[in-house]
Amino acid sequence: MDKEKDLEKKLKEKNQEMLMVREAATEKYNIDEELRRMRYLEYLKISETERVEWLDGQIYYMAAPVLKHQDLVLDLGVIFRIHLHGKTCKPFIAPCEVKIDFLNGSDSELQPDVMVVCDPEKLDERGIKGPPDLIIEVLSPSTARYDRVNKFNKYLAVGVREYWIIDPLKEEILVNLLTDDKLNYLTQTYKKGDNVKVSVLDDLVINVTNLFEGYLVIEDFKN
Secondary structure, three states: OHHHHHHHHHHHHHHHHHHHHHHHHHHHHHHHHHHHHHHHHHHHHHOOOOOEEEEOOEEEEOOOOOHHHHHHHHHHHHHHHHHOOOOOOEEEEOOOEEEOOHHHOOOOEEOOOEEEEOOHHHEEOOEEEOOOOEEEEEOOOOOHHHHHHHHHHHHHHHOOOEEEEEEOOOOEEEEEEEOOOOOOEEEEEEEOOOEEEOOOOOOOEEEHHHHHHOOOOHHHHOO
């Protein structure tokens, strides 16, 4: 009888301990959510006057890009605009708000340099809701690690099918293609003299030399 009472007492103590742990966890969750909400409101205020991104609860400031960066972004925008004229897929360049993880209920908001979206349901008057099919980031010294690590991991997690990282200094393009199981990227590097096939589109090939030298033959991108 005494053993049963001891056992019952221990079970009550264990249950009480577990209840306290759950209550503490719930309280921490509520505090974390409140801090996240406050940071998000801060992000919205800052974004009215500065270029910033909101990724997994953190604010990232975006430095003003150099001219070479802008040359590449503009040329890529022209290439995709011409090639996709009259088609379902649509190209966009920054600044353009992308709720990258919208389909999973996350509030991350990014502004990739160049993107192509093939699902019209992801488009509204404010921007893009969900992952684009193609994203291109042109590296700047201040954002290189952010693009190579933080954004790489986010784009992989949300299922961006094709992610290009363009390095203006090395004059090379890292093309990351989502694997069939959607768990990894297959990466290939392209340099001057190479041609890059845009995998999410059927018939667009970009010459790396022409891109870095700013020499665009418009007829090459018409379809």
